Amino acid sequence: MRLxxxxxxxxxxxxxxxxxxxxxxxxxxxxxxxxxxEALDAGWDAKDVWRVVCDTMGVPPERR
Known part of the structure; x- marks a missing residue:
């Protein structure tokens, strides 16, 4: 995923x-x-960070 x-x-x-x-x-x-x-600056992939945000904040499946 692009930034x-x-x-x-x-x-x-x-x-x-x-x-x-x-x-x-x-x-x-x-x-x-x-x-x-901090995660992005540390080299985490944006897709992985987005998954964590979705899991943590309860982003509905249709918006993931």
Whole structure:
């Protein structure tokens, strides 16, 4: 998954104002205690990060 697709899905789900805030501030154990930004900066694949966000935040299957 390209980063542009990842960020568009984040905006689609969380809204333009909250997507980046969530990505900066929400620490997830499934990301090794990292935020979305930290996981991506550490080399995690965007698709894997999106799966963790979906699992953690209960994103409906049709939006995954």
């Amino acid at each position: 542009t697709v990842f960020w568009q899905r984040m905006v689609d789900h969380f809204g333009p104002a909250y997507a980046d805030s969530f990505a900066r501030d929400h620490v997830m154990t499934q990301l090794g205690g990292r935020t979305v930004h």
